[in-house]
Amino acid sequence: MAAIDRSETKSGRRFGLQALGNMGxxxxxxxxxxxxxxxxxxxxxxxxxxxxxLRTFSDVRTxxxxxxxxxxxxxxxxxxxxxxxxxxxxxASLPALRRAQKKARNAGKxxxxxxxxxxxxxxxxxP
Numbered sequence: 201m202a203a204i205d206r207s208e209t210k211s212g213r214r215f216g217l218q219a220l221g222n223m224g225x226x227x228x229x230x231x232x233x234x235x236x237x238x239x240x241x242x243x244x245x246x247x248x249x250x251x252x253x254l255r256t257f258s259d260v261r262t263x264x265x266x267x268x269x270x271x272x273x274x275x276x277x278x279x280x281x282x283x284x285x286x287x288x289x290x291x292a293s294l295p296a297l298r299r300a301q302k303k304a305r306n307a308g309k310x311x312x313x314x315x316x317x318x319x320x321x322x323x324x325x326x327p
Contacts, residue, residue: 201234213238214249221253232257236265244274251277255284263288267296271303275312286319289326297323 204216217238220231235257238250251269254262266288269281282300285293301316 201230204234204238210243210245213246217246217249217253221249221256224256225258232259232262236261239265239269244272244277247272247274247277248280251280251284255280255287258288263290263293267293270296270300275309278312279315282316282319286323289323291323291326294320294323 201216201220204213204220207213207216217235220227220235223231232254235250235253238246239254241247241250247269251266251272254266263285266281266284270278270285272278272281278300282297285297297316297320301313301320304310304316305313
């Protein structure tokens with residue numbers, strides 16, 4: 201995290217966030233905390249990298265962070281959050297995915313709504 205915070209370039213921060221994501225659960229709470237913090241960054245590109253990195257974790261806090269990112273103003277952040285939750289396949293994330301699907305449908309984002317609906321159905325049918 202110190203290297204990410206000290207990085208003078210966006211590409212350096214992106215590389216650091218990717219490294220934390222590659223560590224996943226092996227990186228422990230420190231890696232998860234860093235990605236959670238950066239998932240709320242002002243820069244949407246860095247939020248995308250952080251959210252994408254959270255897909256490799258399996259704890260409740262990272263799942264909740266991904267669920268919160270389903271409401272991000274940037275569509276790519278929402279997409280990466282939904283893909284991460286889908287990959288994790290946790291039934292506990294179904295209510296958040298359903299809310300996001302309904303919100304997308306009500307906002308006229310039909311493609312996003314259909315993708316979320318498909319993810320919900322797939323998670324529901326997993327053993």
